Amino acid sequence: MPFALLASTFATVFLAELGDKTQLAIVTISGTSTRPGAVFAGSSAALVLASLLGAAAGGSLSAVIPTNALQLAASVGFLVIGVRLIQRSSSPEAEESSAD
Amino acid sequence: MSSEPDPNASRAGSWGAAFLTTFTTVFLAELGDKTQLAALLLSAQSGRPVVVFVGASLALISSSLVGVLLGRWLAKVMPPQQLERLAGILMVALGLWLGRQAVLGLVPSPSDLPLS
Numbered sequence: 001m002p003f004a005l006l007a008s009t010f011a012t013v014f015l016a017e018l019g020d021k022t023q024l025a026i027v028t029i030s031g032t033s034t035r036p037g038a039v040f041a042g043s044s045a046a047l048v049l050a051s052l053l054g055a056a057a058g059g060s061l062s063a064v065i066p067t068n069a070l071q072l073a074a075s076v077g078f079l080v081i082g083v084r085l086i087q088r089s090s091s092p093e094a095e096e097s098s099a100d
Numbered sequence: 101m102s103s104e105p106d107p108n109a110s111r112a113g114s115w116g117a118a119f120l121t122t123f124t125t126v127f128l129a130e131l132g133d134k135t136q137l138a139a140l141l142l143s144a145q146s147g148r149p150v151v152v153f154v155g156a157s158l159a160l161i162s163s164s165l166v167g168v169l170l171g172r173w174l175a176k177v178m179p180p181q182q183l184e185r186l187a188g189i190l191m192v193a194l195g196l197w198l199g200r201q202a203v204l205g206l207v208p209s210p211s212d213l214p215l216s
Contacts, residue, residue, distance in 0.1 A: 005148055009155030010162075017163035021194050022129050026122070026164055028187040030171030032180075035118035040168045042122030047160035050130035052153065068205035071132030075199035077125040082191030089184035 013051075022047065025078060032085055129198065 017023055022043070030039040053065075146152060174183055 002148060002151055005146055005151045006155040009152045010159045013156045013159035014163055017160060018166075020133075020163075021198060022126050022133070023163055023167045024190060024194060025125060025129065026167030027171040027174070028191050029118075029122050029125070030168040031174040032171075032184050032187045033118050033122075035115050036168050036172055038115045038118035039122045039171070040164055042119040043126045043164040043167065044161045046123045046125075046127035047130055047164060048157045050127055051156050051160060053131065065131060067132045068202045069132075070128050071198050071202035071205065074125060074128035074132055075195045075197075075202060077128060078191050078195030078198060081121070081125065082188045082193075082195055085184050085188030085191060087188075089181050089188060 017047075025081075028085075029081065132198075132202070 026039065026043045029043075030036045033039050178186075
């Protein structure tokens with residue numbers, strides 16, 4: 001196991017992710033969730049699977065998967081979570097929506 | 101990660117819902133992210149894809165852990181309502197920013213490929 005390659009990949013990806021929008025989302029979701037363990041499991045699985053797909057698809061990922069459409073779907077997901085958080089913060093304990 | 105006793109049971113979403121919401125959101129966002137994958141592909145051409153994948157996975161898991169721990173710390177230091185409002189605004193901002201990028205990507209801009 002060539003440690004140099006492992007370390008350089010780790011550093012590159014870790015720094016690339018630091019402050020990346022997905023990490024900001026993870027901070028937000030875990031900060032407002034009562035299930036941090038689930039948030040950690042969900043985000044780790046998603047990140048690893050996405051990079052596995054990326055690596056497996058090689059150069060042709062964007063040809064295989066419409067990345068722009070995916071980003072649009074992701075943005076809708078972010079908006080839904082954001083709006084629900086804002087609603088929940090403005091109506092304190094009035095209506096109990098389950099905190100996921 | 102021992103989950104601290106849940107102060108308000110009615111607010112506790114199920115484990116599955118939290119997992120699924122996080123998984124789908126992060127997965128969609130990450131898969132659509134061209135920059136991160138490009139970095140990965142470059143190093144994948146090193147002929148040792150397994151090593152690259154292990155390195156990348158460890159990095160991704162560590163960065164998730166950093167994100168979750170940061171979130172938990174915020175939850176401790178900030179009043180819950182304020183954190184929720186701030187978090188909501190941040191997520192909406194992220195959503196708009198991502199949406200804008202996606203739309204820009206979908207609309208063929210006359211200039212060359214916008215390097216997002």
